[in-house]
Amino acid sequence: MASFGKFIKAQREKKGWSQTEFGALIKCNTPLVSRIENDKKPITFNKCKLLSELFELDYEMIKDLYFADKFAKDAFQYKCSENVFSVAEAQTKYFKEINTTQGKLKF
Amino acid sequence: MASFGKFIKAQREKKGWSQTEFGALIKCNTPLVSRIENDKKPITFNKCKLLSELFELDYEMIKDLYFADKFAKDAFQYKCSENVFSVAEAQTKYFKEINTTQGKLKF
DNA sequence: TATAAATTTTCCAAAACTTGCCATATTTTT
């Protein structure tokens, strides 16, 4: 996958919608749709559920794509090293662990 | 590494500083230091440079830890799947590529 | 080529979130 913006654009075109038509469906005006597709602005996370319905795709998959894109943009922008994501993976496991052994985590 | 908060706490204690002493060094009051160490609030990214000097540790390493922690917290909180980070890694490579072939990326 | 449709860019205000402080608890140490 290229980026979340490109993904949205591809799916929208697959459905044959213009940015304006699609914008009406997700309650964004046309310029915002453009910016989202060109990765100038992120789409609001809350809209991922709606996207999965409109595109008829698995929500979990879209959610992962959304966050992968977000993480990647940060990592790129701040020039993180190659292994930042494996550290992140280890850390996630750690959080899951405490969450089950100890009380529920809340950041 | 447990979490960025725990990392800071460990390093602070290694230096023998109280939260108040350490807070003075990083310009945070004591309660905020506490919250940072307990992962209730993130430390401001800008302070990572200062942290690397105070703890006498490599800045790049601290930066990676900072972002790994941030990513992990999101991934945990939103229950991302196991492979969200490998997707993110691939995406980062993609961004690096366009950045060199095409103009500079700006999100 | 002329016109219309679609997309992109610029600028900006409202809303949401973040940051970090003070006051107050609670826990730990002595």
Place this chain on the structure above:
DNA sequence: AAAAATATGGCAAGTTTTGGAAAATTTATA
């Protein structure tokens, strides 16, 4: 038990994010 250290609740100021209107540009179509 007292003091020191740490943790929590609530809030004000500042910043960021979100997304809209208007205008410019590009693309498609007749």
